[in-house]
Amino acid sequence: MQLIDGKLTSKKIREEIAEEVKQLVASGAKKPHLAAVLVGHDGGSESYVAGKMRACEEVGFNSSLIRYEDDVTEEELLAKVHELNNDDDIDGFIVQLPLPKHISEEKVTEAIDPRKDVDGFHPVNVGRMTIGMPTFVSATPQGIMELLKRYKIETSGKNVVVIGRSNIVGRPMSVLLSQKGYPGDATVTVAHSRTKNLKELCLQADIIIAAIGSPGFVKGDMVKEGAVVIDVGTTRVPSTETKSGWRLKGDVLFDEVAPKCSFITPVPGGVGPMTITSLIINTLKSAKKEIYS
Ligand SMILES: NC(=O)C1=CN([C@@H]2O[C@H](COP(=O)(O)OP(=O)(O)OC[C@H]3O[C@@H](n4cnc5c(N)ncnc54)[C@H](OP(=O)(O)O)[C@@H]3O)[C@@H](O)[C@H]2O)C=CC1
Numbered sequence: 001m002q003l004i005d006g007k008l009t010s011k012k013i014r015e016e017i018a019e020e021v022k023q024l025v026a027s028g029a030k031k032p033h034l035a036a037v038l039v040g041h042d043g044g045s046e047s048y049v050a051g052k053m054r055a056c057e058e059v060g061f062n063s064s065l066i067r068y069e070d071d072v073t074e075e076e077l078l079a080k081v082h083e084l085n086n087d088d089d090i091d092g093f094i095v096q097l098p099l100p101k102h103i104s105e106e107k108v109t110e111a112i113d114p115r116k117d118v119d120g121f122h123p124v125n126v127g128r129m130t131i132g133m134p135t136f137v138s139a140t141p142q143g144i145m146e147l148l149k150r151y152k153i154e155t156s157g158k159n160v161v162v163i164g165r166s167n168i169v170g171r172p173m174s175v176l177l178s179q180k181g182y183p184g185d186a187t188v189t190v191a192h193s194r195t196k197n198l199k200e201l202c203l204q205a206d207i208i209i210a211a212i213g214s215p216g217f218v219k220g221d222m223v224k225e226g227a228v229v230i231d232v233g234t235t236r237v238p239s240t241e242t243k244s245g246w247r248l249k250g251d252v253l254f255d256e257v258a259p260k261c262s263f264i265t266p267v268p269g270g271v272g273p274m275t276i277t278s279l280i281i282n283t284l285k286s287a288k289k290e291i292y293s
């Protein structure tokens with residue numbers, strides 16, 4: 001069993017980017033600038049956004065955090081999105097999800113200029129990804145593709161089961177892995193809460209990608225010998241062993257599953273850091289006008 005080290009891979013990529021940013025700035029360009037909009041005080045969102053801001057600092061980007069209380073109106077939020085769309089200093093921005101119930105995530109996502117949508121959530125970017133055009137690809141699936149590449153994991157003709165069909169993880173992941181080329185050319189099954197024979201499907205899978213949000217859902221008896229298991233889940237559970245009083249748990253019951261795997265990602269230290277690194281990569285692409293001129 002080999003551990004896929006997302007933290008180390010992220011560190012390497014961020015060092016490469018820091019070097020590139022130094023050269024860009026030396027040649028007279030401005031620093032890339034990522035902004036994040038955070039609504040409310042959810043512990044998970046706070047910590048992920050803090051991670052994104054820290055990553056900006058690591059690679060030499062400018063960053064801005066724009067905060068609102070839970071009672072912000074949809075109009076106010078949309079006005080901020082328009083302001084960021086029109087701010088020439090901002091290369092890319094994200095609105096951290098989930099948003100409070102009274103705000104339409106769909107409306108907010110659609111209001112973001114696709115050229116600044118470094119999360120890759122805008123329908124235009126999702127469409128472009130689906131037909132294989134250059135685009136901002138959703139950060140988590142993009143990070144997983146990068147891990148598959150760096151660990152030279154074969155995907156061509158493999159049976160992949162993606163558990164979860166969310167717009168930000170499961171669905172884009174399934175699209176990318178079924179595209180032509182590497183890492184792709186896989187035969188992909190998308191499973192969800194209505195899937196009936198999930199255990200049997202998983203036992204056929206060469207690669208399992210778990211993006212459910214249910215700690216320890218994937219058990220040892222669901223995984224075939226030699227499989228590759230990618231754990232996207234990050235659920236915060238109470239813990240007496242940490243200072244913060246909580247810790248992250250993945251969707252995979254690691255101790256049971258890991259011994260059967262050829263490769264597996266841990267939580268934390270697997271997919272999470274790569275998500276943030278992909279966002280940084282997308283922001284650099286935006287600053288360099290690589291996707292949209
Ligand atoms: N590490 C990282 O960078 C990231 C981690 N995450 C984490 O990944 C997890 C998933 O996130 P996200 O995709 O946004 O979640 P969503 O809640 O949007 O989607 C969860 C998906 O899992 C499916 N599901 C739920 N229960 C079952 C079940 N019993 N059997 C089969 N399928 C089931 C749902 O099915 P249905 O559609 O039928 O409801 C749904 O498609 C979360 O833990 C989240 O925190 C998310 C983004 C980034």
Ligand SMILES: Nc1nc(=O)c2c([nH]1)NC[C@@H]1CN(c3ccc(C(=O)N[C@@H](CCC(=O)O)C(=O)O)cc3)C=[N+]21
Pocket residue numbers: 047048051094095096097098119139234248267268269270271272273275276
């Ligand atoms: N607009 C938007 N964009 C997102 O990218 C987005 C979002 N909304 N909403 C929620 C999910 C979740 N997500 C994570 C990012 C980093 C880690 C991460 O870095 N995890 C570390 C641990 C971090 C810690 O300890 O707090 C790890 O797994 O090692 C996890 C999860 C991004 N999301």
